[in-house]
Amino acid sequence: MIPRLELRNICKRYPGVVANDDISMSIQPGEIHAVLGENGAGKSTLMKIIYGAAQADSGEIYCDGNLIEAHNPAVSRALGIEMVYQHFALFESVSVVENIALCVRNASDLESLAARIGELSERYGMPIDPHRRVHDLSVGERQRVEIIRCLLQAPKLLILDEPTSVLTPQAVVKLFETLRQLAAEGCSILYISHKLDEVQELCDFATVLRNGKVTGTARPKETTSLELARMMVGSKLPEMHVSPPLPSEKPVLEVRGLSVTARSPFGTDLKDVSFNVHGGEIVGLAGVSGNGQAELVALLSGERTHDRNDAIRICGTAAARLGPDERRKLGVAFVPEERLGRGAVPPHTLWENAVLTAHRFGTVRNGLVDRQKAGAFAKSIIDKFKVKANGPQSTAQSLSGGNLQKFIVGREIALQPKLLLVAQPTWGVDVGASAFIRQTLVDMSRAGAAVLVVSEELDELFEICDRLLVICQGRVSAPLVRTATDREEVGLLMTGLNGNNAIASGSGEFALED
Numbered sequence: 161m162i163p164r165l166e167l168r169n170i171c172k173r174y175p176g177v178v179a180n181d182d183i184s185m186s187i188q189p190g191e192i193h194a195v196l197g198e199n200g201a202g203k204s205t206l207m208k209i210i211y212g213a214a215q216a217d218s219g220e221i222y223c224d225g226n227l228i229e230a231h232n233p234a235v236s237r238a239l240g241i242e243m244v245y246q247h248f249a250l251f252e253s254v255s256v257v258e259n260i261a262l263c264v265r266n267a268s269d270l271e272s273l274a275a276r277i278g279e280l281s282e283r284y285g286m287p288i289d290p291h292r293r294v295h296d297l298s299v300g301e302r303q304r305v306e307i308i309r310c311l312l313q314a315p316k317l318l319i320l321d322e323p324t325s326v327l328t329p330q331a332v333v334k335l336f337e338t339l340r341q342l343a344a345e346g347c348s349i350l351y352i353s354h355k356l357d358e359v360q361e362l363c364d365f366a367t368v369l370r371n372g373k374v375t376g377t378a379r380p381k382e383t384t385s386l387e388l389a390r391m392m393v394g395s396k397l398p399e400m401h402v403s404p405p406l407p408s409e410k411p412v413l414e415v416r417g418l419s420v421t422a423r424s425p426f427g428t429d430l431k432d433v434s435f436n437v438h439g440g441e442i443v444g445l446a447g448v449s450g451n452g453q454a455e456l457v458a459l460l461s462g463e464r465t466h467d468r469n470d471a472i473r474i475c476g477t478a479a480a481r482l483g484p485d486e487r488r489k490l491g492v493a494f495v496p497e498e499r500l501g502r503g504a505v506p507p508h509t510l511w512e513n514a515v516l517t518a519h520r521f522g523t524v525r526n527g528l529v530d531r532q533k534a535g536a537f538a539k540s541i542i543d544k545f546k547v548k549a550n551g552p553q554s555t556a557q558s559l560s561g562g563n564l565q566k567f568i569v570g571r572e573i574a575l576q577p578k579l580l581l582v583a584q585p586t587w588g589v590d591v592g593a594s595a596f597i598r599q600t601l602v603d604m605s606r607a608g609a610a611v612l613v614v615s616e617e618l619d620e621l622f623e624i625c626d627r628l629l630v631i632c633q634g635r636v637s638a639p640l641v642r643t644a645t646d647r648e649e650v651g652l653l654m655t656g657l658n659g660n661n662a663i664a665s666g667s668g669e670f671a672l673e674d
């Protein structure tokens with residue numbers, strides 16, 4: 161059979177790193193093919209090259225047996241190669257059909273395009289109303305819009321870069337049904353994911369990359385996830401050790417009756433939120449994204465302030481009116497969800513990005529940056545967290561997504577905070593590094609820090625948290641002790657279907673024993 165896509169000896173260098181090193185692989189029509197690898201292994205670079213968004217230094221790409229010569233995304237789309245990026249590119253304030261009209265070839269009038277969208281959404285089991293505005297859609301629905309945009313072009317090869325990182329478990333099931341149906345009709349699918357159980361469930365074949373090279377292939381359905389993980393990391397995976405919590409007598413973070421109106425018209429109002437986080441424990445905040453997490457995190461980090469100063473207390477000090485820097489002086493460190501732009505300044509070097517939050521730790525004196533100290537601080541994070549980067553001089557934007565995440569988490573942990581707020585700590589981080597980050601959070605808490613983890617990954621929360629809170633429609637539940645609850649209870653609270661009114665309404669003494 162002529163492969164749908166064949167790569168021969170693809171090489172791509174960036175300054176100081178060979179991102180793709182002599183990669184050859186092929187994908188058959190109708191095959192669902194996973195590309196696995198650690199952070200920085202070269203997966204995204206390879207996908208960009210296949211799509212024509214980056215050019216290989218050498219090597220050849222064949223589509224249905226024909227060499228692709230001058231390559232760019234327009235050529236790919238004419239050949240039937242479509243890509244759904246991890247971060248969607250939709251205009252919030254216009255409708256689904258208007259968004260799609262902006263990027264499909266031969267878009268006729270809006271009504272007939274809406275009818276085609278309706279047909280496709282029915283055929284592939286992805287219900288979506290073409291006339292709804294994008295800002296009203298959940299993340300899962302937005303992803304459907306992106307996929308339908310691709311499907312309108314009748315793709316022969318669909319590339320998905322970590323498509324499930326933002327989806328609820330139910331949306332993942334639906335996505336997989338659609339992908340299987342597409343594959344059964346002959347569309348090939350290239351699937352990048354760090355979630356090995358999903359790869360096992362969905363993919364027929366996997367190519368494993370390490371340091372830019374193909375280091376193995378596997379049939380995921382016939383391979384255990386441990387074997388796949390070992391192929392990726394090339395060594396044994398670290399084992400997690402979670403000892404019992406050692407809660408401090410007094411809470412480090414106290415939130416009392418916090419209510420706010422969302423600033424953005426698409427945000428969620430917070431309603432009478434109250435909880436505590438003690439030193440020595442990890443508290444997890446579970447919830448489907450868009451239920452008020454962004455508003456709560458902004459209020460806790462100080463990016464947004466609140467008139468009632470004692471609505472938030474940090475180490476006993478009323479802090480709701482304090483800005484981020486003053487809260488950091490109280491011992492807060494913060495890892496935001498968005499790595500580029502909020503966690504790090506993309507064009508700045510790693511040492512400059514380190515100074516941004518570590519300026520009180522000897523890297524700045526008398527208003528002058530001590531470059532040597534800042535460089536040494538950045539290098540210690542790179543070494544400790546095994547960040548794949550060409551030294552402290554590398555720019556943040558040159559790092560792969562997972563490596564930048566490791567750097568930001570490492571930077572905040574290195575500040576030895578009393579309270580660490582961390583949103584999506586292992587988003588896009590590979591299995592080995594995720595285990596390392598989780599273990600570091602556990603160790604930090606056992607050394608006395610209070611840690612609040614906001615995550616959509618229930619498995620992650622169940623692995624490391626001592627207590628769990630669930631946020632739904634801007635209300636936060638009473639705390640659940642992790643060993644006394646289960647995924648089902650938390651899942652019901654996440655969807656607001658709990659029925660027994662377990663959502664707390666601002667009262668209650670949340671000591672560890674509750």
Ligand SMILES: Nc1ncnc2c1ncn2[C@@H]1O[C@H](COP(=O)(O)OP(=O)(O)OP(=O)(O)O)[C@@H](O)[C@H]1O
Binds near residue numbers: 199549557590
């Ligand atoms: N524009 C760029 N400039 C410099 N280096 C780059 C650039 N893009 C990627 N790299 C480097 O190429 C290597 C491969 O990165 P790539 O993003 O392909 O990895 P990945 O396997 O997708 O990782 P992740 O799982 O973290 O997303 C990394 O070392 C990265 O730092």
